[in-house]
Amino acid sequence: MSLHTELQNVTAKLVVEGVCKSFNSANGRVDALQDINLRVNEGEFVCLVGPSGCGKSTLLNLVAGLDKPDKGIISVDEAPVSGPGRDRMVMFQEHALFPWLNVFDNVMFGLKLKPNLTDSERREVAKFYLNLVGLDKFAKSSIHELSGGMRQRVALARSLAPNPRILLMDETFGALDALTREQLYGELQQIWQKRKKTILFVTHNIREAVCLGDRVVLFSPHPGKIVQIFDIDLPRLRDINDPALTALSSEITATLKHQIGANVAE
């Protein structure tokens, strides 16, 4: 494989069909997900939103292959998911970077596991992505020397480096301060436009979801299921402080509150 083909944009269609998942807990069996159906198109940015316990992170783990559904099928470009794979990379809320490796070697970790590349090609790819997230000057730094936002950018570079078709993000910006977060919304949108990944983004912040997603999928808890899907037609790049965006997120928030209220009333 040449460097050129390695750096080409790739994307995939994600289909979730009739997925159910339950866990055993101290209070008996908990239905984390009940009959989830979702299609995500190639290159689409989809945000999963809902209160804690609605199973959105569970769904992300199932798509990542870190866990198996009790029922139903998850497929990427028609191929069923049976475990973790290089076509689906995950970014967690904690950056999950390895403190024993420097920035560059963290980005190299996944690349070294990718076959059919020479070592110099791998280094070129790692440099390309560090450049993409604007941290090429910090290649030799230790992880603890970076700020929270920089760490998440390294994590983004590490996830992008093996050139996955789908990027799975689990409350990736949740632990950052508001200013850093806003900056990263812009950067993520730009990188997504450049790299054309299919992105599944889990968050409990509705404005964040409206700012980033082509579609926002609203979940309700106990049992976790999809309540409603909103198409977000706002122009890119979106600014989280845009009034139109704020209005739309208030509307979605109202729907969510109504849903939770109805659930409690049941």
Added chain:
Amino acid sequence: MNEKIKKWLYPTIAAIIFIGIWEAAVRSFNFFEFILPPPSDVAMYIWNATLDGSLPSAICVTLKRLLIGYAIGLVIGIPVGMMCSRFTIVKDTVGILALGLQALPSVCWVPLAIMWFGQEESAMLFVVVMGTVWSLILATEHGVSNIPPIYLRAARTMGSKGLHTWIHVIAPAAFPSILGGMKQGWAFAWRSLMAAEIYVTILTGFGLGQLLHYGRELMEMNQVIGVMCVVIAIGLIVDKVLFSPLESSLRRRWGID
């Protein structure tokens, strides 16, 4: 540069003052030599023993025992510790054994070691291994069990599994804890080897412990203290040369204060 000089200057001045008081005290109170010899006598012993070769050869014998035994301890202890963290059955058997035997000063093994191996090197190696291996098993097991699960999940999503995960994720993630076990194992091994050497005569080589033992038999307290000084010096050097650089590079990397 200035800081570096200070780092050496203060301990040196402290040592000179301490030795000065010791020398002055011995001279002014006129102790018998076999109660407390003056530092000049101790220095004379070290000088003469170095010249006649008895001290260097004892250092070599002792260090050889220590290093070989320690290496065996590492090679056994780290993998067994990892097995303990991976398999409950190993943890419930070997792990509990390690917990018990770690509390046993390994000099307690000397009588058995002599019966099993005779008055030979292998008996000393056995004692050193017994001092090293248990604390390493426990530290490794503890280190591996306490790795944040997120590292393993991240590694899995990037395609790491099996042996690759053990070498490239679990071992480095547990290393701070393993290093703690290595230090403790070293200290245990060093103490128990000294005790063992003082306690029994090994026919295949005279170590520092034996030298100290004969100093006592001959009432040569300058020899006893001289050997003690050498033991202290070796301990300090090993810490400065082996463990300190490892620890400080770990601190730099991980950002541990």
